[in-house]
Amino acid sequence: MRMGQGVEWALHCCLNLAWVDAPVPGQRLAAYYDLPPAYLNKQLQALVRAGICESVPGARGGFRLAGAAAEISLLDVVVALEGREGAFRCTSILSASPGGDPGRDYSGSCAISVSMRRAELAWRRELAGRSLADVGTDVLRYSPDAMDRVRAAFT
Amino acid sequence: MRMGQGVEWALHCCLNLAWVDAPVPGQRLAAYYDLPPAYLNKQLQALVRAGICESVPGARGGFRLAGAAAEISLLDVVVALEGREGAFRCTSILSASPGGDPGRDYSGSCAISVSMRRAELAWRRELAGRSLADVGTDVLRYSPDAMDRVRAAFT
DNA sequence: GGGGGGCTACTCGGATAGCCCCTGTCCGAGTTGTATCGG
DNA sequence: CCGATACAACTCGGACAGGGGCTATCCGAGTAGCCCCCC
Numbered sequence: 001m002r003m004g005q006g007v008e009w010a011l012h013c014c015l016n017l018a019w020v021d022a023p024v025p026g027q028r029l030a031a032y033y034d035l036p037p038a039y040l041n042k043q044l045q046a047l048v049r050a051g052i053c054e055s056v057p058g059a060r061g062g063f064r065l066a067g068a069a070a071e072i073s074l075l076d077v078v079v080a081l082e083g084r085e086g087a088f089r090c091t092s093i094l095s096a097s098p099g100g101d102p103g104r105d106y107s108g109s110c111a112i113s114v115s116m117r118r119a120e121l122a123w124r125r126e127l128a129g130r131s132l133a134d135v136g137t138d139v140l141r142y143s144p145d146a147m148d149r150v151r152a153a154f155t
Numbered sequence: 156m157r158m159g160q161g162v163e164w165a166l167h168c169c170l171n172l173a174w175v176d177a178p179v180p181g182q183r184l185a186a187y188y189d190l191p192p193a194y195l196n197k198q199l200q201a202l203v204r205a206g207i208c209e210s211v212p213g214a215r216g217g218f219r220l221a222g223a224a225a226e227i228s229l230l231d232v233v234v235a236l237e238g239r240e241g242a243f244r245c246t247s248i249l250s251a252s253p254g255g256d257p258g259r260d261y262s263g264s265c266a267i268s269v270s271m272r273r274a275e276l277a278w279r280r281e282l283a284g285r286s287l288a289d290v291g292t293d294v295l296r297y298s299p300d301a302m303d304r305v306r307a308a309f310t
Numbered sequence: 311g312g313g314g315g316g317c318t319a320c321t322c323g324g325a326t327a328g329c330c331c332c333t334g335t336c337c338g339a340g341t342t343g344t345a346t347c348g349g
Numbered sequence: 350c351c352g353a354t355a356c357a358a359c360t361c362g363g364a365c366a367g368g369g370g371c372t373a374t375c376c377g378a379g380t381a382g383c384c385c386c387c388c
Contacts, residue, residue: 001158001233002370003242004332011267012248025360034251039334045362058341059359074270078156087158087242093167096189099304111293112166115229115285123278130270138266149254157331159371180321194373200323213380214320 006043006081009035013044014077018069018132019147020154023062032153043081050080069136075127088116161198162236164190168199169232172208173224173287174302175309178217187308198236205235224291230282243271
């Protein structure tokens with residue numbers, strides 16, 4: 001149960017994009033955090049496919065947020081990179097056990113699957129309830145000059 | 156972000172072990188669910204290492220729960236197989252950004268890391284609050300003859 | 311008949327290959343800005 | 350001096366290798382039960 005490295009990168013990048021209006025090239029974002037440019041570009045592409053970011057090709061192009069930062073939740077970013085399916089996979093092994101119906105889907109009736117799903121639901125609810133704007137507010141509370149520093153670095 | 160397959164197997168096996176007093180061979184558990192015996196044995200070994208199960212070697216041996224089912228949470232089983240470290244990995248990329256201290260650990264101060272960690276905490280709390288006995292009770296409410304069927308199959 | 315010893319069968323335990331997905335990288339398509347040439 | 354055009358630089362986008370961990374398997378160490386032999 002290990003989350004991809006790109007999630008952290010994408011979250012930080014999105015937070016920066018929320019503070020900059022102009023498109024920011026992926027190469028500059030990579031240089032800012034000392035990350036592999038091509039690989040970071042791959043993660044940003046996933047964000048574009050998910051509709052979180054917009055890409056502007058050509059010179060003076062780059063990436064920018066597709067919508068308002070308050071409307072983009074951390075869950076959206078995670079789902080964009082890790083997929084919609086949950087971590088726990090119920091393969092309905094009860095269908096192979098004695099007294100089970102082969103071919104039946106036990107993911108809805110199996111008590112174990114229900115419990116695991118409920119836990120993941122709590123996790124998703126927590127992530128869905130926190131937007132990029134909320135996180136940005138927390139950052140500014142900790143270091144008020146962060147936004148100015150980011151805007152100065154990317155414009 | 157994909158959880159190992161063995162988690163589902165281990166949870167079902169532990170639930171059965173909670174209903175049977177005598178040690179149950181891993182091979183019989185594997186046959187019950189039509190699973191690879193050697194690989195399931197590997198997962199059960201991890202449970203033994205974590206102190207959740209006890210192993211009895213020799214003929215008439217097998218695995219049994221080390222403690223009371225009410226004292227073993229779903230989180231214990233998950234941690235035994237997936238490790239204690241969380242899914243989200245904060246590599247403190249802020250330390251490489253302009254204005255960041257190289258070598259400093261930002262996992263406690265980075266707002267993104269804190270938010271992700273809080274979500275995982277909610278997930279763990281949900282799993283820690285549900286014991287094997289609780290899940291067994293839910294199963295019996297859905298199919299009251301499950302315990303008798305399991306005891307008949309493993310004794 | 312009772313007891314001891316050896317044997318067999320069965321079980322766990324760790325060590326050993328195979329495969330898939332994440333990680334990392336490269337080069338091509340497309341677009342913008344610019345410099346140059348002509349009117 | 351102004352406009353159009355060709356060029357060049359920069360950017361995204363998808364296609365291409367490499368490695369780590371999950372998946373799957375095998376065989377050896379150790380023990381309980383049982384049978385046989387001996388007293």
